[in-house]
Amino acid sequence: MAQAEAQLHGDDAPASKVGHAEGQQHPIRLYLVVWGWLFVLSAGSYSIDYFGLQGHLRWGLILTFMMLKAGLIVAVFMHMAWERLALAYAILVPPLLILVFVAIMVLESDYTELTRVLSFSGS
């Protein structure tokens, strides 16, 4: 209970303070700042479409905003930045295998499209 009361005054605690005494303790301000940034980045994503950017600029910006948003959510909201590396690597490295799958399917779909063009477009 004393701990609970002590934590009520923890709003101005430094952000680097990692409290593993009871779970994750970070100042509320940190979450509000991240929330604000997520709004800014989402507005950025939306404006890509609103202003109708095309080509590599469009795809590059989409991917950049996407990765920044995902990084903020995982690192701060899900507290991955404060977890030990053993957990972070166990969770964050396996999804990279999806990229291998993506590479395989890019080759495969190029081949499928080529076959469709060659065999079915003659009518």
Added chain:
Amino acid sequence: MAETTLGHANHTAPRPHGLHGVAADWSSDQRAFKNVSWGKAMMWVFLLSDTFIFGCFLLSYMTARMSTTVPWPNPSEVFALHLFGQDIPLILIAIMTFMLISSSGTMAMAVNFGYRHDRRKTAVLMLVTAALGATFVGMQAFEWTKLITEGVRPWANPWGAVQFGSSFFMITGFHGTHVTFGVIFLLITARKVWRGDYETGVRGFFTSRRGQYESVEIMGLYWHFVDLVWVFIFAFFYLW
């Protein structure tokens, strides 16, 4: 002893950091995740498996879109709404995105207040999160209705490649289901916080173990993941 196997953060001796720490934790012949309870570790493992599910959905969508010889419908026009006398591209999707991000913000704050044993604020913030999530699902239902009345089916649509419909219903449907289940679990957890179950150690409904405020954080992990998936769906399906 029971504390060591079940409880969470009670390790006082400093453990090595960096890559050396990874090797030391994984080879310690006890448990690899040193300061994380089993509940949190299992939620992370579940989320990892869910990552692969959604990864495969987006991957099959990519394959369908890349291999079709028919033009893909332009999402910017398909999801435009006629408001204030003009067509605004993707506006409903943008609003849904902001709602889901806001619900993530309130959830993160609920976790924080939970660890401070501020039951009132925690429960209220969780209810706000649930309300935003329910609104999101409602807007998705509106979007589905609009598209279905315009003739989009999993096997056909008026604008181009037929795979558009099946990809759309599959991906957003699965995501909407996740949000719905999240809302249900948010309400259950908020009720437990409100009653003070985590103060008195009443046995829980899922595992009949005594809950702690860590349950709120684990609930939060799931909720943030739902938001995270939407970030990728928004980028790849709606914007690309």
